[in-house]
Amino acid sequence: MSSEAEGRFHIMDVSSLTSGPRRAILRTADGVPIEALHEPFPAAVTDPSGSATDPSGSATAPASGSAAAPASADTAVVVAHGFTGSLDRPAVRRAAEVLGRHAAAVVTFSFRGHGGSGGLSTVGDREVLDLAAAVRWARELGHARVVTVGFSMGGSVVLRQAALDRGTDAAPDAVAAVSAPARWYYRGTAPMRRLHWVVTRPVGRLVGRYGLRVRIDRRAWDPVPLSPVEAAARIAPTPLLVVHGDRDAYFPLDHPRTLAAAGGAELWLEPGMGHAENAAGEELLDRLGAWLVPR
Template sequence: MSSEAEGRFHIVDVSQITSSPLRDTIRTDLRTDDGVRIEAIYQPCTASVTDPAVTATAVTGTDSSRAVPVPGGPAALTSSTAVVVAHGFTGSVDRPALRRAVRAFARHAAVVSFSFRGHGRSGGLSTVGDREVLDLAAAVRWARELGHARVVTVGFSMGGSVVLRHAALERGTGAHTDAVAAVSAPARWYYRGTPSMRRVHWVVTRPVGRLVGRVGLGTRIDRKDWSPVPLAPYEAVPLIAPTPLLVVHGDRDPYFPVDHPRMLVDAAAAAGAPAELWLERGMGHAENAAGEELLDRLGAWLARP
């Protein structure tokens, strides 16, 4: 699906990976707690790789025989931080906009990206932000199994709602996050206040819309209604503290107007855990609208200890 060359991937089983962060790009399948297969990619941090020979291996994957642990552990050639990236609805791990974000974040930390259920080459059906928390949890656990001491999450649009709920629901577990950033995320469910969101609801709720989603957008959507309705993002935010929280939103977002990010930060403040808000002038929606400067700034925020 990708139009960009990502180099040679290693197809590996998680149990075969050592506990040290790796210098090779890895492509693998993960299993969620409810048994869904999720495709995922590990991209090592590129910032601290200075040896030309090592750089060639890390970027092009010239050693195709196996995934090679970094000599000397996390501080040697790669960051001890891993950023786990959650894409938006109808996205996937191979979409150019997501790969661009991964490259930007990899200048600051290692990056794990993946396709949500029902998207890309992952199995299952999309539940549009509900059980996707399990997909993110599997990716976070994988990053920790790779040896990263600090794992943080960032999500775009639907992925933004998922990282917020994940941060609230997985506190104190092996799949917890150490910091969370939500970009272009909704604050509440069932929002239909913009033409863009009315089109999304048509795709999700109508049989012909789901057909368009599957054939035209490459997204396989579950026809079942939520039962029960999952915790809304604004309800999840008060449960995240003391985990650092960043909310990023464009003032020209065609899906969710700026009352959504403000509702999120207000919910955090009411719980005594103020969130940081970046309201980006001229920005549209999610990963497709995020410019290089914003992605670099976001990567630096995620990677800071």
């Protein structure tokens, strides 16, 4: 199922008309409202005269389009959080702050069933429509280059969305998958067995709603979506980076190695790192930013 095939999304902007951070409700192709936040790179914020301003408000070089502006100032990094995350969670805000240092705007959003978004979580299936809406919104806001980075469930989503939306206006220009699974239904670790209990059992879904703050669809996948490893094989020539910690308690190292081999991707195996955005330190996030937004 391609997200493009389900029709165009609609944007309902609920922000004030300023050049600063902008919150919006995005309408996905299947009609789910998704909360999103766009934060421009500070040096690319312009005053009414068209001059760029730094975070202190003082005028600097001319705005985008000038040779003096950062070459990467037209880039937006779209961040896809992990299961039970949201755009307002501290780990997501920290990732956005570090990634935004690389002369790029940052778009964060909450997947369906998470945070202030509507709908129910399908744990990586229809979430590709949420990501596609965020990528298109970044392009609507004028970013010529849009890249995606996803963590855990979000890592599987960025892989699948890049494969399914190839050749459309939702296609990303580069993709980074952090702590992503290679295949579905993996139960080889205790955390994944607990996750399957939460997703598949009525009592587990109640725990998800009231304990983990995620609303989970009770329906099983039908059909089973394209797997992350199958998606990775379809992304080229879009640049792909796979990042994984060697202390990840959810997915062992055969997952990132399989993903990287399938997609001809660059592979970073991080010593001492655990799982997803909560385990991603500032140094790693800074390297991710440099890879996503090269100077």
